[in-house]
Amino acid sequence: MAEKLLEIRKMTVGFVTDKGLVKATDQISIAVDKGQTVCLVGESGSGKSVTSLAIMRLIEYAGGIVVEGNIKFNGQDLAAAKQEEMRKIRGDRIAMIFQDPMSALNPVFTVGEQIAESLRLHQNKSPQEAMKMAIELLKLVGIPAPEIRVKQYPHELSGGMCQRIVIAIALACNPELLIADEPTTALDVTVQAQILDLLRKLQAELGMSILLITHDMGVAAEMADRIAVMYAGAIVEEGSVEEIFDHPSHPYTVGLLQSIPGFEGERGGELHTIRGSIPPIGQLPTGCRFNPRCPHAMDICRSQEPPSFMVADDHPAACWLFQDKPVQADDKDEVRQA
């Protein structure tokens, strides 16, 4: 059996507001095996970035808290780790590419200095050694003339080059897990394809695991081994990339797939968007969180939140359409209590 590197179990992340604690994620479970790429997909506002910041325990700096659940990384529960321990793990064993890569680079330092800084901090390298390694890393991420580029400032490089630099910084310490939050959204389509190719190549070479966050099912199709579909703070469906694309079950997943150009869905490949919009946190409807937007909503959907039903092996979907299927083992306790 594949070895688990990251195992998030029933994690709830909340923000304290004047109306009390509001949940941005609701008991979510996600697992990433060693060497695997898991894509977390969902519309804007579904809680993807909150999830990644919680894994890194950076959510506290954004005013959030991990209210319940575990974040096991190689067996260690990060949800219970001290910030001092987290500082050692961040950028060393777990690296993150943030949603806005341009702002991740510091305009007043050369790219070489910024890569070398990470190496000095985590690996105790001398300035000379670190600069040499920075040049090697620029080569690794496919930057031509690295000896020249290493001395340049971010504003002297294109958006695609800057993104390669951000990846080089993330890889500087050879992380076991790379969390990439929409790493290609700001880039044009050709550069986007190059960066995705680069990530795939680096993963094969370095053997790291990747948690890739994207709102784009097309990107997930190219990159993922497994896909977790997030809606309004919950994982509503999860499965291998083949299962999700060949047998999408939750109506939300079906809607996301139908919004990919060229996808042959129920509506014969016609491009459409999911009607309505995602509710803001703290304002979930009663019953299934997707029911006001769902074309299949039934009475039970408006009154009772569905557990996850096993629509196939290793493929749960939280939707009452599948109530004849067995409930996911993890969810049984809650159903009994309900």
Ligand SMILES: Nc1ncnc2c1ncn2[C@@H]1O[C@H](COP(=O)(O)OP(=O)(O)OP(=O)(O)O)[C@@H](O)[C@H]1O
């Ligand atoms: N610091 C914060 N305080 C209060 N609410 C927040 C905070 N950060 C995020 N939220 C809320 O949590 C929800 C999830 O936000 P998140 O940024 O995780 O979405 P996302 O899935 O990453 O969206 P996008 O695709 O736009 O990046 C949103 O409703 C957002 O308004």
Ligand SMILES: [Mg+2]
């Ligand atoms: Mg985000």
